[in-house]
Amino acid sequence: MNIAEEINRLQELRDKGALSEEEFVKAKAAILNPPATPAASVPMTPERQAEQERTWAMLLHFALLLKILGAIGAIVIWQVKRKDLPGIEPHGKNAVNWILSELIYAAISGLLCMILIGIPMLMVLGVLGIVFPIMAGIKANNGQVWKYPLSIQFLK
Template structure:
């Protein structure tokens, strides 16, 4: 059995929290946008491995906002309503998959996320 260094364990834990913090908006409105960025900025210097996860999460946040704005605009022609539903489903599923992968030590780039940070 392979042992994982303590710093790697801590990085994996914080990366898991970082991905799951996207779901904080389900409890407190707006927290899903603020909490991930705050966690990333506070811990990225202490845990360098966390920076890659923070960029992935930030890319998804910005992408989801853009997709939401476009889908919201398309609601005038009724196409936006199912698109908003799909986006909401993906915004729930992607952080869970990202957290599971982060717990395994893998940086998982969210599909459909535009790469603003690399």
């Protein structure tokens, strides 16, 4: 039965006295504006899960390019997504290991700036802080877990 037929049927019921004016208005509104049906959720297939793991892992590593803000973002991504996407776990641990290692290396290099050797060390660390997350992000997008070279394994 289409909408016009439904409304005609309601009018007939109202004319016969089976429906009050208020009931007629409510029923007509329900026909003209049906409640929205919730969209069916797409089931998480193994392929879709693997794709999401690769994407989030890549974003987790690329976030490190934003330094302090990115480090916080990477940790948040890891903590939020690790239950739904277990493949994120090693990427999150590697990123945190690199963040902590980079902080330690920066502190040591900063202290060594007094004897001038720390300046080139800070420059190298700055380059590695850009190159390593890019390499890790590319590898993550390919489905590989890449451990940052020179990172101390705080989380295993």
